[in-house]
Amino acid sequence: MSPRRRDAERTAAARERRRAEILDTAAEVFARQGYAATTIRQVADAAGMLAGSLYYHFDSKESMADEILSGFLDDLWASYDAVLAEGADARTTLERLVEASFASIHRHRPAVVMYQNESRHLALNPRFAYLAESQTRFRSMWSDLLTRGADEGAFRADLDASLVYRFIRDTVWVAANWYDPHGRLPASDIAEQYLAMVLEGIQAPGE
Amino acid sequence: MSPRRRDAERTAAARERRRAEILDTAAEVFARQGYAATTIRQVADAAGMLAGSLYYHFDSKESMADEILSGFLDDLWASYDAVLAEGADARTTLERLVEASFASIHRHRPAVVMYQNESRHLALNPRFAYLAESQTRFRSMWSDLLTRGADEGAFRADLDASLVYRFIRDTVWVAANWYDPHGRLPASDIAEQYLAMVLEGIQAPGE
Amino acid sequence: MSPRRRDAERTAAARERRRAEILDTAAEVFARQGYAATTIRQVADAAGMLAGSLYYHFDSKESMADEILSGFLDDLWASYDAVLAEGADARTTLERLVEASFASIHRHRPAVVMYQNESRHLALNPRFAYLAESQTRFRSMWSDLLTRGADEGAFRADLDASLVYRFIRDTVWVAANWYDPHGRLPASDIAEQYLAMVLEGIQAPGE
Amino acid sequence: MSPRRRDAERTAAARERRRAEILDTAAEVFARQGYAATTIRQVADAAGMLAGSLYYHFDSKESMADEILSGFLDDLWASYDAVLAEGADARTTLERLVEASFASIHRHRPAVVMYQNESRHLALNPRFAYLAESQTRFRSMWSDLLTRGADEGAFRADLDASLVYRFIRDTVWVAANWYDPHGRLPASDIAEQYLAMVLEGIQAPGE
DNA sequence: CATGAATGAGTGTTCATTCAT
DNA sequence: AATGAATGAACACTCATTCAT
Numbered sequence: 061m062s063p064r065r066r067d068a069e070r071t072a073a074a075r076e077r078r079r080a081e082i083l084d085t086a087a088e089v090f091a092r093q094g095y096a097a098t099t100i101r102q103v104a105d106a107a108g109m110l111a112g113s114l115y116y117h118f119d120s121k122e123s124m125a126d127e128i129l130s131g132f133l134d135d136l137w138a139s140y141d142a143v144l145a146e147g148a149d150a151r152t153t154l155e156r157l158v159e160a161s162f163a164s165i166h167r168h169r170p171a172v173v174m175y176q177n178e179s180r181h182l183a184l185n186p187r188f189a190y191l192a193e194s195q196t197r198f199r200s201m202w203s204d205l206l207t208r209g210a211d212e213g214a215f216r217a218d219l220d221a222s223l224v225y226r227f228i229r230d231t232v233w234v235a236a237n238w239y240d241p242h243g244r245l246p247a248s249d250i251a252e253q254y255l256a257m258v259l260e261g262i263q264a265p266g267e
Numbered sequence: 268m269s270p271r272r273r274d275a276e277r278t279a280a281a282r283e284r285r286r287a288e289i290l291d292t293a294a295e296v297f298a299r300q301g302y303a304a305t306t307i308r309q310v311a312d313a314a315g316m317l318a319g320s321l322y323y324h325f326d327s328k329e330s331m332a333d334e335i336l337s338g339f340l341d342d343l344w345a346s347y348d349a350v351l352a353e354g355a356d357a358r359t360t361l362e363r364l365v366e367a368s369f370a371s372i373h374r375h376r377p378a379v380v381m382y383q384n385e386s387r388h389l390a391l392n393p394r395f396a397y398l399a400e401s402q403t404r405f406r407s408m409w410s411d412l413l414t415r416g417a418d419e420g421a422f423r424a425d426l427d428a429s430l431v432y433r434f435i436r437d438t439v440w441v442a443a444n445w446y447d448p449h450g451r452l453p454a455s456d457i458a459e460q461y462l463a464m465v466l467e468g469i470q471a472p473g474e
Numbered sequence: 475m476s477p478r479r480r481d482a483e484r485t486a487a488a489r490e491r492r493r494a495e496i497l498d499t500a501a502e503v504f505a506r507q508g509y510a511a512t513t514i515r516q517v518a519d520a521a522g523m524l525a526g527s528l529y530y531h532f533d534s535k536e537s538m539a540d541e542i543l544s545g546f547l548d549d550l551w552a553s554y555d556a557v558l559a560e561g562a563d564a565r566t567t568l569e570r571l572v573e574a575s576f577a578s579i580h581r582h583r584p585a586v587v588m589y590q591n592e593s594r595h596l597a598l599n600p601r602f603a604y605l606a607e608s609q610t611r612f613r614s615m616w617s618d619l620l621t622r623g624a625d626e627g628a629f630r631a632d633l634d635a636s637l638v639y640r641f642i643r644d645t646v647w648v649a650a651n652w653y654d655p656h657g658r659l660p661a662s663d664i665a666e667q668y669l670a671m672v673l674e675g676i677q678a679p680g681e
Numbered sequence: 682m683s684p685r686r687r688d689a690e691r692t693a694a695a696r697e698r699r700r701a702e703i704l705d706t707a708a709e710v711f712a713r714q715g716y717a718a719t720t721i722r723q724v725a726d727a728a729g730m731l732a733g734s735l736y737y738h739f740d741s742k743e744s745m746a747d748e749i750l751s752g753f754l755d756d757l758w759a760s761y762d763a764v765l766a767e768g769a770d771a772r773t774t775l776e777r778l779v780e781a782s783f784a785s786i787h788r789h790r791p792a793v794v795m796y797q798n799e800s801r802h803l804a805l806n807p808r809f810a811y812l813a814e815s816q817t818r819f820r821s822m823w824s825d826l827l828t829r830g831a832d833e834g835a836f837r838a839d840l841d842a843s844l845v846y847r848f849i850r851d852t853v854w855v856a857a858n859w860y861d862p863h864g865r866l867p868a869s870d871i872a873e874q875y876l877a878m879v880l881e882g883i884q885a886p887g888e
Numbered sequence: 889c890a891t892g893a894a895t896g897a898g899t900g901t902t903c904a905t906t907c908a909t
Numbered sequence: 910a911a912t913g914a915a916t917g918a919a920c921a922c923t924c925a926t927t928c929a930t
Contacts, residue, residue, distance in 0.1 A: 071912090071913080075913085075914090078914090092387070093388055094301065094303055094384070094385070094388050096301055096303040096304035097302075097303035097388055099898080099899065099900080100899075100900055100901080101898095101899085101900090109914095109915070109916090110915075110916055110917065111899095111900080111901085111917090112901080112902075112903085112915080112916065112917065112918090113914075113915050113916065113917095114901095115900090115901065115902075115903095116913080116914060116915070117914090120900075120901080121899095121900065121901090151470075177301075177384050178301070180299075181300055181301050181304055213471055214470070214471060215469050215470065215471055216469055216470065216471050216472070217471075218463075219460055219463065219464065219469065220452065220460055223452070223457065223460050223461070223464075224464065224469055226442070226445060227438065227461065227464050227469075228469075230437070230438065230441040230442070230444075231434065231437065231438050231441075234437040234438075234441050235433070235437070237437075238433060245427065245430070250430065253426055253427055253430050254430070254434065256425075256426065257426065257430075257431065257434050257465070257468070258464070258468060258469055259468045259469060259470040260467075260468040260470055261464070261465060261466045261467040261468035262422050262423055262426065262431055262434075262435075262465055262466060263358075263421070263422065263423065263466040263467055264420055264421060264422055264423050264424075265423070282889095285889090306923080306924060306925080307924075307925055307926085308924075308925095316889090316890070316891090317890070317891060317892070318924085318925080318926085319890080319891065319892070319893090319926080319927075319928085320889070320890045320891070322925090322926070322927075322928095323889060323890070324889090327925075327926080328924095328925065328926090329925095485891095485892085489892085489893090492893090506801070507802055508715065508717055508798075508799070508802050510715055510717040510718035511716075511717035511802055513919080513920065513921085514920080514921060514922080515919095515920085515921095523893095523894070523895090524894075524895060524896070525896095525920095525921080525922085526894080526895065526896070526897090526922075526923075526924085527893075527894050527895070527896095528922095529921090529922065529923075530892080530893060530894070531893090534921075534922080535921065535922090565884075591715075591798050592715075594713075595714060595715050595718055627885055628884070628885060629883050629884065629885055630881075630883055630884065630885050630886070631885075632877075633874055633877065633878065633883065634866065634874055637866070637871065637874050637875070637878075638878070638883055640856070640859060641852065641875065641878050641883075642883075644851065644852065644855040644856070644858075645848065645851065645852050645855075648851040648852075648855050649847070649851070651851075652847060659841065659844070664844065667840055667841055667844050668844070668848065670839075670840065671840065671844075671845065671848050671879070671882070672878070672882060672883060673882045673883060673884040674881075674882040674884055675878070675879060675880045675881040675882035676836050676837055676840065676845055676848075676849075676879055676880060677772075677835070677836065677837065677880040677881055678834055678835060678836055678837050678838075679837070696910090699910090720902080720903060720904080721903075721904055721905085722903075722904095730910090730911070730912090731911070731912060731913070732903085732904080732905085732913095733905080733906075733907085733911080733912065733913070733914090734910070734911045734912070736904090736905070736906075736907095737910060737911070738910090741904075741905080742904065742905090
């Protein structure tokens with residue numbers, strides 16, 4: 061490998077690292093303050109640079125949001141697909157999906173918060189059409205699973221299907237709002253307890 | 268009662284009605300688009316007037332948000348206080364609180380959505396200090412109830428208390444994002460099903 | 475006519491007058507400094523208002539340029555069409571067209587300057603497609619006339635046709651750069667002298 | 682001559698060549714898009730380098746414009762001075778000046794276009810004071826020539842002197858806007874035909 | 889009560905320019 | 910010579926707000 065080649069690789073990698081740093085910072089600020097309420101100057105401050113300098117790395121505020129959200133969704137679906145590919149029974153699959161979701165919150169907490177707070181608004185923009193597509197795919201994945209679970213006798217059949225779907229969906233994602241990656245409980249413990257609540261309820265047994 | 272007096276009352280009442288109309292409209296637009304992403308012109312358009320005219324009724328955009336949120340919270344706490352005043356056992360109280368919450372979503376859906384999406388951001392402003400106070404009171408109310416329920420043997424004691432609190436809190440409020448006041452399921456039915464899920468879990472019994 | 479109707483008319487007319495005033499001012503500044511080199515603040519200053527206030531009347535800087543140029547071209551073609559409709563011989567038609575052109579410079583001097591300096595640049599924008607269309611129509615109008623004049627024996631046939639076209643076109647329009655509506659020579663006198671030069675040359679007769 | 686000395690000369694010459702290349706490129710882009718509407722990045726792109734790299738060769742965007750324009754004007758005046766030094770009669774001098782002007786357009790087309798479109802704007806800057814000086818000198822050269830020609834009986838005396846001056850000036854320079862160095866007609870042919878039109882007019886003889 | 893014209897601070901973005909490498 | 914990251918001033922434009930009518 062020529063020295064010049066190594067240089068190019070080093071700088072390309074360095075640039076990528078800088079972009080990722082800035083993007084993480086931006087995601088945190090967007091998550092904390094809301095995308096619309098955040099100015100590009102605030103993002104730049106948090107990244108230790110001037111507003112104009114951001115535009116050396118990114119086209120626009122919108123493209124930052126785009127990269128943040130699509131990065132999260134790509135990663136999320138990769139982990140979901142891995143779970144689904146195992147072909148386990150409905151009960152096991154549900155557990156693994158919830159675990160995968162909390163693991164994803166662990167890795168992309170700010171992006172998940174943005175996803176929840178901004179996606180309705182952003183989805184109006186054709187550039188963010190993938191948000192609606194992801195939601196559709198998400199819904200059919202869970203609906204299929206819940207139906208299958210009811211057929212397999214694993215899940216109660218006396219509940220409204222779409223309510224159960226929303227219950228699980230919301231219950232998991234909303235946790236991104238308070239989850240602390242450095243907190244007392246690791247994501248896997250939280251997933252375990254959430255599964256206990258969702259599957260068995262909070263009522264004392266035998267009650 | 269003099270005619271002049273009657274006139275004054277009529278116009279005062281009419282003004283109050285107009286304000287309430289505008290406020291409902293504003294809450295809907297804020298809920299749909301996000302507070303920061305909504306312009307006063309969009310609110311005015313939706314209310315059938317020009318932007319400047321809103322200022323005859325309201326001091327500022329902020330004061331609209333203030334009235335919307337505080338109106339919701341006042342109503343919510345009134346209904347919570349009524350439930351708590353009954354002094355029922357923990358299990359019954361929990362049921363009544365969840366029912367009251369869904370009833371509140373029914374009456375104040377856009378305000379609830381705003382509360383969820385904007386309160387973190389708005390709470391930085393001293394004017395909205397009551398948002399944080401409400402949250403604190405909310406937390407202690409539920410924590411006390413859950414502790415009491417565990418002592419009474421009504422709720423499981425093997426779960427992390429703060430996780431259970433968040434589970435219940437989020438599970439209820441996030442429903443405002445999709446709840447449709449004119450939809451298939453009335454708020455009371457949704458409350459009933461949510462209670463079934465939260466208390467007994469979605470797992471088939473005997474499983 | 476009801477008073478309200480009269481009010482509406484008066485205000486609509488007043489608004490139109492204000493728009494026209496601002497547009498005239500903008501055209502002058504654009505002509506003097508160049509469109510790209512002129513800031514919206516400079517236009518606003520010249521119009522005696524703040525930059526933001528311009529946007530109450532106009533959508534964008536671009537739409538100001540659009541109105542200025544299309545207003546000029548509409549007027550120009552109306553006067554050209556009137557000349558052509560007369561169906562005079564080539565020599566007379568040429569005289570009338572040149573006179574009409576100088577009259578147009580008199581009425582729209584800043585717009586003509588903009589047309590010359592900016593149209594190549596603006597025409598890249600689909601919104602300004604009419605600039606290219608106008609130029610095409612202009613060229614065929616003059617080419618037809620010059621050909622007819624040569625056929626009628628009125629114009630020399632020993633010159634390159636496209637050079638003659640450009641000679642006349644440029645010779646007339648470039649005058650907008652120095653023409654002064656309040657100057658010593660009225661537009662009609664200038665037209666007369668230009669025609670003398672273009673038709674007979676500047677060489678002393680019999681030379 | 683030492684090898685080091687030869688190296689220095691070679692690199693100095695190479696640098697000069699690179700500067701000239703870049704300057705030609707810049708002139709073309711400035712002429713096509715307008716000076717103010719052209720970004721330094723566009724110039725750099727066209728020159729096959731990055732924006733920052735231009736600053737190794739040139740102080741500023743302005744200094745590029747300066748070199749382009751002054752280079753053109755120096756060359757122009759050298760050729761004018763050569764014509765004037767011959768001391769020919771007015772008619773011949775006029776012909777030689779027009780030929781020299783078209784030859785100059787041939788060599789410096791983009792610079793001439795810039796001169797026409799940008800000089801009014803640039804001349805406000807003290808650095809470009811020479812533009813106004815050149816124009817003054819240009820005007821007096823032509824005025825003297827036209828006066829002398831009228832005295833010598835070569836040019837018509839019934840025309841407004843300043844109109845004739847502008848007529849000739851504009852007529853020649855505006856051709857830079859469409860002149861194509863690789864086109865059908867060489868500059869000398871265009872000069873010849875222009876002289877025919879300017880001197881004898883486009884009217885058929887005897888008409 | 890409402891309008892419409894205007895304000896002025898602020899927004900996302902651009903761009904000429906700098907400079908360590 | 911050239912790169913690439915950054916600067917900082919300026920730009921077109923937005924928007925909450927004001928106020929005379």
